Amino acid sequence: xxxxxxxxxxxxxxxxxxxxGVLSGCSPREAASWSPPTQRxxxxxxxxxxxxxxADTSYRQFLLRTPQTVTEWGLAEAxxxxxxxxxxxxDAAVRETWRIAQAILTSLREFxxxxxxxxxxxxxxxxxxxxxAAVERFDPTFPDYAADGAPDGALERLARRFLDVQxxxxxxxxxxxxxxxRQAGRQxxxxxxxxxxxxxxxxxxxxxxxxQVLAHLAPLRITETFSPSPYLPERIVAGHHPFQTxxxxxxxxxxxxxxxxxxxxxxxxxxxxxxxxxxxxxERLAKRVSEVAGRAVLAAGSLRHTPGxxxxxxxxxxxxxxxDVDPLEAHRLGREAVAELRAALAEAERVASLEGSMRDxxxxxxxxxxxxxxxxxxxxxxxxxxxxxQLPQSQLRIVTAEGTVRYIPPTPETAEGxxxxxxxxxxxxxxxxxxxxxxxxxxxxxxxxxxWRESRQPSVLAWPVPxxxxxxxxxxxLRLADEVGLADGDPAFAVxxxxxxLRQALALVVDTGIHALDWSLDDVTMYCTxxxxxxxAAALASEVINxxxxxxxxxxxxxxxxALREAVQQAQGSVFDxxxxxxxxxxxxxxxxxVARQALQxxx
Numbered sequence: 001x002x003x004x005x006x007x008x009x010x011x012x013x014x015x016x017x018x019x020x021g022v023l024s025g026c027s028p029r030e031a032a033s034w035s036p037p038t039q040r041x042x043x044x045x046x047x048x049x050x051x052x053x054x055a056d057t058s059y060r061q062f063l064l065r066t067p068q069t070v071t072e073w074g075l076a077e078a079x080x081x082x083x084x085x086x087x088x089x090x091d092a093a094v095r096e097t098w099r100i101a102q103a104i105l106t107s108l109r110e111f112x113x114x115x116x117x118x119x120x121x122x123x124x125x126x127x128x129x130x131x132x133a134a135v136e137r138f139d140p141t142f143p144d145y146a147a148d149g150a151p152d153g154a155l156e157r158l159a160r161r162f163l164d165v166q167x168x169x170x171x172x173x174x175x176x177x178x179x180x181x182r183q184a185g186r187q188x189x190x191x192x193x194x195x196x197x198x199x200x201x202x203x204x205x206x207x208x209x210x211x212q213v214l215a216h217l218a219p220l221r222i223t224e225t226f227s228p229s230p231y232l233p234e235r236i237v238a239g240h241h242p243f244q245t246x247x248x249x250x251x252x253x254x255x256x257x258x259x260x261x262x263x264x265x266x267x268x269x270x271x272x273x274x275x276x277x278x279x280x281x282x283e284r285l286a287k288r289v290s291e292v293a294g295r296a297v298l299a300a301g302s303l304r305h306t307p308g309x310x311x312x313x314x315x316x317x318x319x320x321x322x323x324d325v326d327p328l329e330a331h332r333l334g335r336e337a338v339a340e341l342r343a344a345l346a347e348a349e350r351v352a353s354l355e356g357s358m359r360d361x362x363x364x365x366x367x368x369x370x371x372x373x374x375x376x377x378x379x380x381x382x383x384x385x386x387x388x389x390q391l392p393q394s395q396l397r398i399v400t401a402e403g404t405v406r407y408i409p410p411t412p413e414t415a416e417g418x419x420x421x422x423x424x425x426x427x428x429x430x431x432x433x434x435x436x437x438x439x440x441x442x443x444x445x446x447x448x449x450x451x452w453r454e455s456r457q458p459s460v461l462a463w464p465v466p467x468x469x470x471x472x473x474x475x476x477x478l479r480l481a482d483e484v485g486l487a488d489g490d491p492a493f494a495v496x497x498x499x500x501x502l503r504q505a506l507a508l509v510v511d512t513g514i515h516a517l518d519w520s521l522d523d524v525t526m527y528c529t530x531x532x533x534x535x536x537a538a539a540l541a542s543e544v545i546n547x548x549x550x551x552x553x554x555x556x557x558x559x560x561x562x563a564l565r566e567a568v569q570q571a572q573g574s575v576f577d578x579x580x581x582x583x584x585x586x587x588x589x590x591x592x593x594x595v596a597r598q599a600l601q602x603x604x
Contacts, residue, residue: 032082032084032085032179032183033081033082033084033179034081034082034084034085035085036064036065036066036067036085036088036093037061037064037065038096039096039099039100039103041061042058042061042062042100042103042104043103045057045061046058046061046104046107051111051116051120051123051124052120052123052458054107054108054111055108055123055124055127055458055460056458056459056460058104058107058108058127058131059127059130059458059459059460059463060079060459061100062097062100062101062104062134063075063079063459063463064079064081065097065100066087066097067081067083067085067086067087068085068086068087068157068158068161069087070083071083071161072157072160073412073463073465074409074411074412075412075463077411077413078411078412078413078459082172082176082179083167083173083176083180084175084176084179084180085179085180085183086158086161086180086183086184086186086187087154087187088187088190089154089187089190089191089194090190090193091140091193091194091197094138094140095140097138098135098138098139098140101131101134101135101138102135104131104134105128105131105132105134105135108124108127108128108131109128111124113125118602121598122588122591122595122598122599123458123460123461125591125595125598126460126461126589126590126591126592126595127460129592129594129595130460133315133318133319136315137315137319141308142308142312142315143203143303143306143307143308143309143311143312144203144312144316145198145203145205145209146191146194146195146198146205147191147195147205147209147213147285147289148205148209148212148213148546148547149209149212149213149215149216149542149546149547150546150547150550151547151550152547152550153546153547154187154191155191155213155216155217156216158184158187158188159216159220159242161180162177162180162181162184162242162243162246162247163242163243163246165177165246165247165249165250166250168247168250168251168254169254169257170254170257170258171257171258171262174251174258174262174266177247178266178269178270178273181243181270181273181274181278182273182277184273184277184278184281185273185277185278185280185281186281188278188281188282188284188285189281189284189285191285192281192284192285192288195285195288195289195292196288199292201307202306202307203306203307204292204306205292206301206302206305206545207293208301208541208542208545208546209301209545209546210289210292210293211293212542212546213289214286214289214290214293217282217285217286217289219242220241220242220243220278220279220282221279221282221283221286241274241279243270243274243278244267244270244271244274247266247267247270248267251263251266251267301514301541301544301545302514302515302518302519303316303515303548304515304516304518305518309515310516312548313327313515313516313548313549314326314327316548316549316550317330317511317512317515317548317549317552318549318592319549320467320468320549320550320552320553321467321468321549321552321553321556321557321593322466322468322469322553322557322560322591322592322593322594323468323556323557323560323592323593323594324592324593324594325556327512327515327516328512328516328517330508330512330516330552330556331508331509331512331513331516331517333508333556333559334505334506334508334509334512334552334555335509337501337505337508337555337559338502338505338506338509341498341501341502341505342502344498345495345498345499345502348494348495348498349495351491351494352491352492352494352495372427372428372429373398373422373425373429373437376429376434376437377396377398377420377437377441377442379486380437380438380441380442380443380481380486381441381442383442383443383481383484383485383486384442384443384447384480384484386484386579387443387480387483387484387578387579387582388443388447388579388582388583388586389579389580389582389583390451390583390586391442391447391451392418392446392447392450392451392454393415393454394410394415394416394417394418394450394453394454395418396418396419396420396441396446396450397417397418397419397420398419398420398422399419399420399421399422400421400422400423400424401421401422401423401424402423402424403421403423404423404436405420405421405422405423405433405436405437405439405440406420406421406440407419407420407421407440407441407444407445407446407449408420408421409445409446409449409450409453409465410449410450410453410454411453412453412459412462412463415450415453415454418446418450420437420440420441420446422437431490431492431493431496435478435493435496435497438477438478438481438486439474439477439478440474443477443480443481443484444473444474444477445470445473445474445477447477447586448469448470448473448586449465449470451586451587452586452589452590455587455589457589460589460590461588461589461590461591462589462590463590464590465590466590467550467553467554468553468554468556468557468560468593469557469590471504471553471554471557472553472554472555472556472557472558472560472561473557473561474554475500475501475504475554475555475558476558476561476562478497478500479497482494482497499531501555501558502531503531504551504554504555504558505555506527506528506531506532506540507540507543507544507551507552507554507555508551508552508554508555508556509527510524510527510528510537510540510541510544510551511544511548511549511550511551511552512552513527514541514544514545515544515548515549521537521538521541524537524538524540524541525537525538528540557593560593560596561585561593564585564593564596564597564600565581565585567600568581568584568600568603568604569581571603580604581604583604584603584604585604
């Protein structure tokens with residue numbers, strides 16, 4: 001009945017759909033404008049290249065195998081494509097991507113590292129590490145969950161493509177969006193098929209993960225709630241599906257760039273696709289997940305219970321953190337960090353004359369104020385310049401929006417468009433916002449990512465946004481802020497900084513505890529007391545189970561940054577130059593920390 005109703009409504013839009021096709025010069029049901037390169041095409045693109053050209057071109061070619069990464073990282077223009085494709089998660093496509101990674105790694109190793117310059121040897125080590133990981137990660141037998149609740153999981157990435165609609169600014173953007181929506185049902189079915197194949201070979205997600213997947217799917221498989229939209233002619237009925245709601249609201253915001261007839265046609269097509277393709281695909285996936293959950297026996301969330309789980313966790317821990325460390329050793333390091341931070345936090349609370357729990361301390365400190373945002377950022381930039389010699393040259397654009405402070409790095413190649421999103425404030429800046437500005441702007445992510453994007457390094461060093469570097473640098477930025485005096489006059493700053501580091505160290509212990517030592521929720525709750533309530537400990541455990549390795553990244557990366565700094569400081573003694581050290585570290589680009597340690601042989 002609902003499909004028939006929708007067809008009746010769409011029948012009134014025939015002229016509009018035809019008009020949009022005429023205006024755009026193509027059918028409104030056009031396919032994606034490009035295809036990922038095949039293995040043969042990649043081989044042809046790499047034939048006869050010098051080492052540096054090979055390193056750059058191989059990475060760019062491989063990125064095109066994962067179109068959603070291209071879109072998420074803002075790389076479409078740099079790579080000469082449109083944002084109108086989703087990843088192909090079919091078994092055949094994954095196998096071809098795996099074979100491409102194998103071929104690139106083989107070709108890379110035909111270059112003789114010992115004949116390269118010191119700079120190119122670092123690049124070679126980075127490429128070797130990257131392609132080794134890619135070969136393992138895309139191996140069809142790699143034990144990973146087809147569906148989970150992690151931010152980098154297939155389901156979350158797909159939903160973000162259709163919910164994060166701020167990138168829709170032009171008619172071309174809208175058409176790219178619809179092209180991806182046409183592919184969404186296929187990708188969801190590919191996830192369902194892989195879930196079935198994985199279960200057949202014994203790779204079954206834990207009950208906790210399956211529960212998160214069902215919760216994620218609940219609002220995306222609605223079919224009942226429809227209401228007339230007051231914004232459109234003829235009271236066109238539109239679904240209240242989250243994708244449709246976000247899309248409709250964004251079209252209203254860009255009425256000056258997309259005309260009325262086109263908006264009507266676009267909304268009608270998106271409605272059509274949701275009802276006919278996307279929602280049924282989500283229903284099929286939900287049914288399959290429910291069937292798997294009904295047979296699942298894993299109450300615990302450890303990845304090690306899956307076939308090859310120990311290997312999978314070691315790889316995910318390394319990929320997330322960039323640190324070459326055994327999970328058990330990482331657990332030991334985490335426990336040491338927790339003990340040290342608990343003692344340091346107690347001393348900081350004493351010095352600041354704060355009493356009560358950590359949450360009370362942060363709450364009390366929130367009443368303190370900092371200078372206004374414009375003067376605040378200028379002061380933070382000047383202070384950062386005392387410990388970082390070469391600051392980014394790209395202009396930092398300030399945009400006001402609801403929500404928390406967040407940083408959007410500049411576009412690769414042009415290094416333009418670095419954006420800091422801040423909440424609307426009147427007058428002074430609360431300290432929690434000020435702390436966020438330190439993490440995201442100066443001396444935080446803007447310094448890190450914009451420096452990489454502005455560099456003339458090959459794309460494999462300039463484009464990635466690795467979790468370990470970004471999360472570890474956020475923690476390190478607060479340490480730098482304290483060193484250069486940005487926290488002067490705020491006795492609670494050390495409490496907040498140490499509280500954040502302690503939370504990440506606890507996450508490292510819990511991540512490795514669950515996946516390497518088979519910890520239970522009781523183990524997590526007991527260890528995280530008194531810093532976390534039982535509810536907070538359960539939320540952390542859920543995060544860790546859904547995204548193995550991610551929560552451990554920040555603390556491991558911070559420890560590596562501090563270890564590199566200490567090694568250089570000890571080697572240089574009294575002539576140690578903090579600014580020169582940071583310039584050297586940032587100039588390395590997105591290398592793993594094991595490669596950064598190798599770079600110490602030539603030194604800053």
